Amino acid sequence: MGSKLIVLRGSPLEVFDLLFSSGKFTNLFYEKDTEPLPLKRDKEVEELCPKYQVTSKSFFGRTLYNPEDILAHNNGVCPGHVTKFISITNKLPKCQECVREPQKGEIINFNIEEILEKIKYTKPISVPKVDELVDKNLNEQEPTHILKGGETEGLKLMFEFLKDEDKIATFDKPKTNPVISNPCSTSMLSPYLKYGAVSVRNFYHKIDEIIKQKKKYTRPPNSLIGQLFWREFYYLNAYSRPNFNCLKNNSACKVVDWYLIDYPFDNNQEIPEEELQAEKNLKAWAEGKTGYPWIDAIMTQLRKEGWIHHYLRQSVVCFLSKGDLYINWERGQEVFEELLLDADYALNAGNWMMLSSTSIFFFSYFRISSPITYGKKLDPSGDYIRKHLPQLRKYPTEFIFEPWTAPIELQEEWGCIVGKDYPERIINHKVTSLNKKLIFKKSY
DNA sequence: GCGCCGGTTGAAGGT
DNA sequence: TACCTTCAACCGGCG
Numbered sequence: 001m002g003s004k005l006i007v008l009r010g011s012p013l014e015v016f017d018l019l020f021s022s023g024k025f026t027n028l029f030y031e032k033d034t035e036p037l038p039l040k041r042d043k044e045v046e047e048l049c050p051k052y053q054v055t056s057k058s059f060f061g062r063t064l065y066n067p068e069d070i071l072a073h074n075n076g077v078c079p080g081h082v083t084k085f086i087s088i089t090n091k092l093p094k095c096q097e098c099v100r101e102p103q104k105g106e107i108i109n110f111n112i113e114e115i116l117e118k119i120k121y122t123k124p125i126s127v128p129k130v131d132e133l134v135d136k137n138l139n140e141q142e143p144t145h146i147l148k149g150g151e152t153e154g155l156k157l158m159f160e161f162l163k164d165e166d167k168i169a170t171f172d173k174p175k176t177n178p179v180i181s182n183p184c185s186t187s188m189l190s191p192y193l194k195y196g197a198v199s200v201r202n203f204y205h206k207i208d209e210i211i212k213q214k215k216k217y218t219r220p221p222n223s224l225i226g227q228l229f230w231r232e233f234y235y236l237n238a239y240s241r242p243n244f245n246c247l248k249n250n251s252a253c254k255v256v257d258w259y260l261i262d263y264p265f266d267n268n269q270e271i272p273e274e275e276l277q278a279e280k281n282l283k284a285w286a287e288g289k290t291g292y293p294w295i296d297a298i299m300t301q302l303r304k305e306g307w308i309h310h311y312l313r314q315s316v317v318c319f320l321s322k323g324d325l326y327i328n329w330e331r332g333q334e335v336f337e338e339l340l341l342d343a344d345y346a347l348n349a350g351n352w353m354m355l356s357s358t359s360i361f362f363f364s365y366f367r368i369s370s371p372i373t374y375g376k377k378l379d380p381s382g383d384y385i386r387k388h389l390p391q392l393r394k395y396p397t398e399f400i401f402e403p404w405t406a407p408i409e410l411q412e413e414w415g416c417i418v419g420k421d422y423p424e425r426i427i428n429h430k431v432t433s434l435n436k437k438l439i440f441k442k443s444y
Numbered sequence: 445g446c447g448c449c450g451g452t453t454g455a456a457g458g459t
Numbered sequence: 460t461a462c463c464t465t466c467a468a469c470c471g472g473c474g
Contacts, residue, residue, distance in 0.1 A: 080472055081451075174453045221452055230452080311453060318454095363469060367454045374454070441469085 294375030
């Protein structure tokens with residue numbers, strides 16, 4: 001429509017100070033954030049405005065509800081359970097519809113070049129090319145991500161997912177299959193929602209329209225709308241509770257005596273043997289080399305495709321934390337933040353706390369998912385493992401979850417010997433999880 | 445302030 | 460295949 005997106009690079013405070021000094025700006029409009037660092041950034045810029053007689057106005061858009069509205073309807077208290085959150089939303093009107101797109105003739109054009117010249121801004125003003133952002137030496141391989149960025153791709157995915165209206169209305173999270181792809185059992189819209197490529201309000205109202213016409217439909221928290229409410233719930237908690245992504249000084253989190261709490265290690269101190277072992281275990285987990293095919297296949301999919309189904313996240317989170325390795329969830333959170341396309345401050349932290357049973361939302365520490373039986377339950381054929389760990393593709397279903405139990409002659413016949421072509425187990429789950437349950441209980 | 449109950453998504457063994 | 464019970468008893472939010 002002849003409008004321009006102008007990208008200015010630098011510290012927001014410095015860039016806005018420079019822009020405003022041109023005297024050409026009267027209004028600043030921006031979308032409110034909920035995370036600590038962006039909130040601090042926005043506040044700094046907002047405080048700059050009076051100096052230049054600029055009026056600032058902000059709007060809530062990245063969540064269905066304004067977190068302040070939810071808090072106001074609960075005596076200023078942040079709900080600790082998603083069911084409570086849902087009951088609060090029942091008292092509120094439905095979230096706003098998306099604002100319609102601007103039409104031709106409503107676009108404000110002005111001579112940005114003139115302003116930039118006046119303030120002596122000479123850097124590029126276009127969207128950076130990928131080459132500028134990525135170190136080519138680190139990126140020799142072809143990308144394997146199955147999701148492509150951008151609004152066009154996100155909307156395409158959303159409309160494709162919304163086509164099966166019965167499936168949308170009767171969506172039941174616990175019944176979704178985490179190992180199928182093409183099509184996937186869930187929307188896979190999380191990265192687009194996270195970056196705002198697809199508006200959560202747009203998605204919500206599209207689902208709502210479908211449900212209104214159906215007699216039979218599921219309800220939150222298990223329904224599709226319920227999935228968006230979980231997102232809201234975590235956003236609200238992350239907004240209300242300081243240090244939400246930290247183990248310590250976080251009102252949502254219980255501190256147990258995990259390994260690797262103070263990490264990376266202080267080189268001047270003597271490091272206990274268990275901590276050094278835990279560091280090795282963390283590395284093996286992150287690289288998909290634990291010796292448990294179910295865990296390794298999931299971590300391989302994560303590394304390769306940047307997205308895994310929530311149940312698979314549950315498996316690997318449990319394994320790293322309460323189930324087997326007993327490693328501080330902050331370490332896992334860091335790995336997820338690097339590898340997940342949908343990595344999100346609130347959701348990532350909330351999920352790690354919840355699934356490691358140290359959150360106030362959920363704390364059944366004795367519920368441990370086994371890297372063998374839980375895998376068999378979710379992927380009875382073992383095909384998911386064969387897809388992501390091709391070295392094990394000749395293993396029959398009977399042995400693929402526990403390759404170390406296969407006789408050596410068969411391992412040779414199938415072309416994959418445990419300890420040579422595929423790693424030995426770094427830990428014995430059966431023995432460990434029993435001990436860990438006791439330690440965990442004591443720590444509580 | 446007391447006591448109840450709920451928790452998206454376990455495992456094993458059963459009908 | 461789908462669903463039930465038991466396991467052991469969490470513990471803070473909520474009524």
